[in-house]
Amino acid sequence: MTDFKRDGSNLAYCPPVEKWDDWVELDPEAWPRRVEKHYDLVPTVCFNCESACGLLAYVDKENGKVIKFEGNPMHPASRGRLCAKGPATINQIHDPDRVLYPMKRNGPRGSGKWTRTTWDEVLETFGSRIRKAIQEGRGEEVMYHVGRPGADFVMERTLQAWGIDGHNSHTNVCSSSARLGYLLWHYSDRPSPDHANARFILLMSAHLESGHYFNPHAQRIIDGKMAGAKLAVMDPRLSNTASMADYWMPTYPGTEAAVLLAMAKVILDENRFDSAFMRKWTNWEDLEVDGFSAKGQSFESAIDALKKHYAKFTPQFAEKESGVKADVIVKIAREIAAAGSRFASHLWRGSASGNLGGWQPARALMLLHVLTGSVGTEGGHNLNAWNKFVPKPYKVPPPQTRWNELLYPQEWPLCTHEMSFLLPHFLKEGRGRIEAYFTRVFNPVWTYPDGFSWIEMLRDEEKVGLHAALTPTWSETAWFADYVLPMGFSSERHDLMSQESYAGRWIGFRQPVNRVLRERKGEKFEYTYQSNPGEVWEEDEFWISLSWAIDPDGSMGIRQYFESPYRPGEKLTVDDYYGWMFDHSVPGLPEAAKKEGLTPLQYMRKYGAFEVTRDVYKQNEKALSEAELVDSKVDPSGVVTKSGKAIGVVVEGKPVVGYNTPSRKLELFSKTMADWKWPEFTLPEYYRSHIHRSAQTASLGEPSEDFDPTYAPKVEWPEHAKGDVYTLLPIFRLPNLIHTRSGNAKFLYEISHKNPLWINPEDAKRMGGIRTGDLMKVHTEIGYFVLHAWVTEGLVPGVVACSHHLGRWRVNKDDQVERMSSAWVDLKEVGKGQWKMRQLESVLPYDSPDPETKRVWWSDAGVHQDITFPVHPDPVSGMHCWHQMVRVERAHTGDRYGDIFVDTNLSFAVYQRWKALARPAPGPGGLRRPLWIPRVVRPADSAYYFK
């Protein structure tokens, strides 16, 4: 046996690339005999969250079976390391309950009756329906609705080739509020923090355990900490991340912007800000506040106006609002100022996604970066667009000239993403219908608020003509589809991905492991489903084939985008698509491949990832080239324009790229907000969330002078709601679960399978001595759910919490369901719009070809809380404000664990109350939304105007 050194310096890290064709390990099942097993190691990319970490599939040379997944050391972002969900891919691909063949319903929608069909029949059915809709000018009735994207640009290109405005996404229940806060400053809607080189890191998310790109980010946060950086975490809940921090700031939910602005005030008042940076890179000259206009005034007078404006945000005021001690606020503000350009932070979901006005914490956080000059710097805040690389495919279609009001309705002109969670209400209001609907790795009945309204929409064939659920697993939404179409997991599909994981740009290539290995050995496949389990397909080939089915003879102009660049008139293959892109659109890749005697495609198949560059800082300072300056003009504010579009800005006499904002600078002052009817929000501000204590008092009909109904309507409790009022935090992630597709991943569910109600001991006492395990009833504005209590000091008093990752359910007991993660339920509509659900049987071990299913030892599937939440569209960002005001009491006699009740008539009424607070378009010039604000699958400029 090897003598291992105690410091681990002689431990193997990951199998070296030169041994991937024949990696040898001892067979653990043969122990204590030393039997060697030989493996092919094939790189691919994890599909279990947005991080896109590199996986290595271990394929047994004897039988061609994938036996495990570990990290790919050649992947620049994940560097060979994975979270629990990466290796659990093995459970997903061998799941005996997964969808293996295309299935078609043969009873009423939702009846659970299915028969197997063929891919050809699917293509013919959808191809002809979509063709007819497009030819009749009803392209908006075709909608693609994505849950977890897992690929860059393929769908944008496909939908634009079809000429429709049909892309819908889950983003408005996920991250749009934070995105608005960021993009108002600099156009990019996400940060790319350089944690590894930071001196101070402030997390308003749980990035050591979850959150966006968390495995790659967690590694860099720890790198930063090991190099001496301090870590502060602002979170009402003691997350695992907060437990690792130097400072935990447990805020009362929704008050985070007050704390951040108090920190800004300290930095301003104590003159600790980077005045040279602010003078050079903010649009301070546009500032108009409290009667002061900076036009023609000095920079110092603008700073004085800012100091006066933020004078109300004293640390004491912030303490009163948030509960975070004033002296802690001051201390951290000073540490942030001391870190200067090496201050990194992240805000994603959390306070941004939970609260009314959740876009303001992101905006206030950016103010701290601007004050410290930590934008675009080593160790600071960089822009996602600088660190994410999306190569251009061959033949990009022109933008669509149509606008779909079901996606971007006029009430929310500043929403960064589609108002997807309101779709059932839009159809109920008669705003349109859907002819062909694709839900793709997406389970809105379960993951969205107000899931019963989704059921009502999906079962109505007038509203939704034809629905295909593209999914690897059965789900609550697939249940109400007409077709369930099996899509592949990490090792069964092609995709190209890139994320802003660190100070560098990279691409990762997901590939179907069996197909790649068998083709290496000389076999040939026309389609990936021929080498996958059952007839599991990959989406690239599905969309290519569907496009041919829509336009079989090319007369609609669609097919041309799905023909091979190498064999004119023949169908595009995945090798054509990615091979062309790697040859032409990834700088440095052809040269790197050539050095090894490979084509770029062979290189990507061999390594699975490629780092494009590390030259990513201060992209705003890039000089405009002479060619770019030809025929350009400079306006009085210094903005450089060409053909009527801004392309840069003159800074200190030099024309540089700047930022993609109207002023081409960081927008301290947003004229856009004033132009679009929100003049009170031209600067970063704090206003109270819909769950603020003043709103709670008002909901009980008690006098509440502080309650301001300008932005959130007063809550109206249904008759049955009793008990004290609390704020429910419903959106924290469990680090090892993945919403729907981890359903039958035993390695994950045996770690987490309960989502109890977190209650602070003070509150437990106030409620009459609640103890862990007691049965509680939680009332929302539209219904209730029943679950167990967990008494813990891990969150602030006045707040309860419940993870949204659990509570899966199934209507069928055994067939076409996921048995390991869901409770078998009785689901009934007991009156018009009144829904009841009761658990009949919890999780049990069962026989299947996978021995793991007999080893299921737990019985709890959790409780589905999201389905009891009404929609709360933020009047500005449009994002669903997830936090709920709830009333909590002990369960009554007759209540059972997992009981759920909802009245969708009430949910429609709540929707109407929130909608009334929005300030609809048109904006200046008859625009539907500002031209400069990005939009997913952006249409032509002409479509932005009301006709």
Ligand code: SF4
């Ligand atoms: S963080 Fe985990 S789930 Fe996400 S891609 Fe990486 S290994 Fe997969």
